[in-house]
Amino acid sequence: MIERIKDLQEKSAGLEPDSARRKQMKQSTDAYAERFLESLSGQKAYVRFDQSVDKELHSPIKETPQDISDIVSFIENKVIPHGLNPASGGHLGFIPGGGLPASALGDYLAAVTNPYAGIYYSSPGAVLMEKQMITWMADLVGYPSTAGGYLASGGSLSNLTAVIIAREAHEIKPADIEKSVVYLSEQTHHCVERALKMSGMNYCIRRYIPVDDRFKMQAEILEKTVQSDLEKGYKPWIVVASAGTTDAGAVDPIDKIAKITSAYNLWFHVDAAYGGFFLLTDKGKQLMKGIEQSDSVVLDPHKGLFTPYGLGALIVRSEEAAAQAHRYRAHYMQDTKNTDAVYSPSDLSPELSKHFRALRMWLPLKLHGVAAFRAALEEKMLLAQYAHEQISKMPGFETGPEPELSVFMFRCNPGTGDPDKLNREIHRMIIDDGEIFFSTTTHKGHFMLRLAVLSFRTHLDTIDETLRTLKEKAETAAQNI
Ligand SMILES: *Cc1c(COP(=O)(O)O)cnc(C)c1O
Numbered sequence: 001m002i003e004r005i006k007d008l009q010e011k012s013a014g015l016e017p018d019s020a021r022r023k024q025m026k027q028s029t030d031a032y033a034e035r036f037l038e039s040l041s042g043q044k045a046y047v048r049f050d051q052s053v054d055k056e057l058h059s060p061i062k063e064t065p066q067d068i069s070d071i072v073s074f075i076e077n078k079v080i081p082h083g084l085n086p087a088s089g090g091h092l093g094f095i096p097g098g099g100l101p102a103s104a105l106g107d108y109l110a111a112v113t114n115p116y117a118g119i120y121y122s123s124p125g126a127v128l129m130e131k132q133m134i135t136w137m138a139d140l141v142g143y144p145s146t147a148g149g150y151l152a153s154g155g156s157l158s159n160l161t162a163v164i165i166a167r168e169a170h171e172i173k174p175a176d177i178e179k180s181v182v183y184l185s186e187q188t189h190h191c192v193e194r195a196l197k198m199s200g201m202n203y204c205i206r207r208y209i210p211v212d213d214r215f216k217m218q219a220e221i222l223e224k225t226v227q228s229d230l231e232k233g234y235k236p237w238i239v240v241a242s243a244g245t246t247d248a249g250a251v252d253p254i255d256k257i258a259k260i261t262s263a264y265n266l267w268f269h270v271d272a273a274y275g276g277f278f279l280l281t282d283k284g285k286q287l288m289k290g291i292e293q294s295d296s297v298v299l300d301p302h303k304g305l306f307t308p309y310g311l312g313a314l315i316v317r318s319e320e321a322a323a324q325a326h327r328y329r330a331h332y333m334q335d336t337k338n339t340d341a342v343y344s345p346s347d348l349s350p351e352l353s354k355h356f357r358a359l360r361m362w363l364p365l366k367l368h369g370v371a372a373f374r375a376a377l378e379e380k381m382l383l384a385q386y387a388h389e390q391i392s393k394m395p396g397f398e399t400g401p402e403p404e405l406s407v408f409m410f411r412c413n414p415g416t417g418d419p420d421k422l423n424r425e426i427h428r429m430i431i432d433d434g435e436i437f438f439s440t441t442t443h444k445g446h447f448m449l450r451l452a453v454l455s456f457r458t459h460l461d462t463i464d465e466t467l468r469t470l471k472e473k474a475e476t477a478a479q480n481i
Contacts, residue, residue, distance in 0.1 A: 014065060028068045032076050036087070037101065040457070044434035045090030049082035084437060086309075089457030092466065093439035095246060095274045095407075096454040098306030106363035107308070110356035117356040118346040121336040127344055130358040136365075137299055138315050140279045142292025148319025150349040151311060151357040155273030156191040158298040158314035161349055163195040165296065165316060166238045166267040168325035172201070180204040180237040181229050185217045185252070187245040189271055205234060214401045215250035217241060223260045230264070238267040243288050243297075244275020247441050247450070248400065249384075249407030251275060255290030268294040273312065274454075275405050277304025280374040283381060287404055295321075301361050305373060306456040311357055314349070322348040376456050380406045384453045387463050391451075394471060400443065409441060409448040412474045417481070420447040425477040426470070433473075436466050 017025065056078050086097040116122035117130065130151050138147035152158045172180050180201070184192060186208050196202055207229070209222045226236045239261050241252040254270060261268035270291055276299030278284030279291070291297060294317065301311040316322045323343050336344075346352045365373070384406035391410050392399040400409035412426055413419040424447055427440050441450050451466070 025068050028072045032072050033101075033104070035076070036080075040087060040089075043085055043088055045085050045088040045092075045437035046431055046434040047082050047085070048432060048434065053078075053082050086455070087457070088437075089455050089459060089462045090436040090465075091455050092451050092453060092458065092462075093437045095303050095452055096458070097302055097309055098454075098456045099308040100306050100364045100456070102364035102367050103307040103360040106359035106361075107355075109363075110359040113356070115356050116353065117358070118344060118352050118354045119336050120342050120344045123356075126356045126358065127342070129356075129362050130345055131342075133358050133361050134313065134315060137276075137313055141276075141294075141297050141315055143315065143317050146318050146320070147315060148322055148343060148348055149313060149315040150322070150345045150351075151313055151361070152349065152351075153310050154302060154312040155189070155271070155298050155300045156194065156312070157350075158273070158300075158312040159189070159191050159269075159271060160195040160198055161314050161322075162269050162296040162298060162316070163192070163199045163201065163238070164350075165322050165325040166269060167199055167201060169267060169295075169318075169321045170235075170237055172235075172237065176235060177201060177203050178205070179233070180235045181207055181226075182237060183207045183209055183222055183225065183239040183266075185209050185211050185242070185245075187211055187215050187217075187247055187250060188240055188242060189246050189273065192240050192271065204237065205229075211250070214404075215245055215248040217252040217257065219253050219256035219260060222257065226260065226264050226266070236264055236266050238269055240269050240271060241294075242275075243270050243272035243291060244278070244405050244407070246274060247407075247443075248409060249275070249403050249405040249452070250401075251287045251404055254288055254294070258290040258293035261295075262293065267296070270294045270297045273298050273300040274303050274407075276300070277373070278377055278381070278405050280370065281378045281381065284377070284405070303454060304377065305361065305364075306376070307360050307364065310355075311360060316348075319343060319348065326350065380453045380458065383458060383460065383463050384408060384451065386460075387451055387453070387466065390463075390467050391470070394467070396474065397470075400448070406453040407450065409443055409450045411446065411448050412470075412477075414478065417478075421481050422474075422477055423447050423449055425481050426473045429473045429477060429480075430469060433469070436462070436469060 059074055085091060087099045115126040117126035120127045133151060134149045182204055207225050209217045209225060212218055229236050239257055241254055241257050243251050258268060279288055296316045299313045301307045301313060302309045326348055345354060384403040388399055388402055388408050391397050396412055396414040397410060398413050411419060411423045427438060427449060430438055438449055438451060441448050
């Protein structure tokens with residue numbers, strides 16, 4: 001047996017490369033990272049592909065080691081190039097991401113040191129850093145010191161966790177589900193619908209409160225609907241407001257909604273996955289006035305704080321409510337239950353073992369300072385406003401409402417022909433070209449183009465190029481169709 005053990009140790013020794021080998025591996029990956037970042041301004045924002053890439057992407061996992069430079073070359077040439085390039089400042093579709101290089105370094109250190117970030121007993125450092133990030137965001141929202149929360153993988157998981165906490169806080173039993181009412185709008189992100197399903201609340205009653213012509217939930221109608229539900233014997237449970245809708249960037253009237261949720265004792269959840277970090281700006285703070293009165297808020301650092309994907313945050317006014325919903329016990333965890341009053345992330349969320357996510361947020365905040373983020377966010381708002389102004393002046397174009405944050409809809413409508421067909425063609429040409437990337441949406445049955453500015457790499461030159469491209473494609477498209 002001893003012989004076999006020694007033999008196996010030798011065969012697996014490659015898993016622990018020595019310093020020289022580590023350096024060589026890092027040189028390979030670093031060199032590619034540098035090539036990628038240095039060439040970004042010349043890279044496309046979108047590269048169309050067909051299913052032929054699937055075959056190219058197949059690289060078998062073998063019993064034997066492969067060379068690092070071949071592996072990096074495969075990633076560089078096969079894995080990364082196709083589809084959307086969220087690292088590009090030309091990404092103006094959906095809700096843009098970013099990918100701060102400083103976050104990547106945080107991820108690297110987090111993975112090398114690999115602290116057990118879910119439990120205070122295992123790593124007070126990692127846990128307290130996560131708590132510091134939560135407190136920083138809770139202060140941004142304006143919550144009292146009772147607040148808590150956790151760093152999740154994104155907005156969808158954070159919204160799911162919020163719905164579960166709200167369900168537990170209102171002590172909804174199976175028999176109550178069909179009488180419980182959730183209030184949202186047609187503009188609410190679809191992950192909330194998924195959260196209801198996954199949290200066992202699928203059979204609750206949905207009330208889609210109509211929005212006004214600026215896509216904002218109409219608070220007066222919300223109040224009347226709650227009253228009418230109470231008269232019918234239903235149980236109004238939760239209002240989900242949006243601070244920055246995905247489609248139009250609209251901020252619901254949070255202040256007015258807070259008065260209603262407080263008067264009728266409803267859980268007030270704000271989905272600020274896209275818009276939340278605009279709270280760093282004066283305009284954002286003004287728009288989201290009243291958010292401090294909510295019970296829970298979701299913010300996505302992988303959107304508004306430009307970190308790489310995989311970072312969302314749930315902040316709850318009452319940390320205790322989050323703990324109530326996630327309390328657990330297990331024999332094999334008995335060593336970790338410290339007597340101090342510190343809740344670990346695993347006490348407040350569905351996760352146990354977790355990546356040291358805080359470092360990818362903390363490190364860039366430390367390194368660059370908050371002022372740089374505040375400036376970038378204000379710049380994005382002004383760029384969207386500028387683009388909206390310029391497009392509304394372009395002959396043959398019409399725009400939706402002025403962006404409150406950094407998203408708006410528009411379309412080309414010269415007054416003749418089928419505008420849906422024309423805008424589909426414009427969009428097709430822009431995607432074929434790939435220098436910039438837009439996504440589209442449907443509003444009142446019309447096919448709409450949509451511009452979203454949120455990448456930290458989108459600047460004035462990107463927007464000017466976008467305006468030129470639009471003009472040019474609109475002319476060609478009119479001839480094509
Ligand atoms: C992006 C977004 C979500 C979903 O978040 P993910 O991080 O993509 O899971 C939810 N709500 C809003 C308003 C969003 O913009």
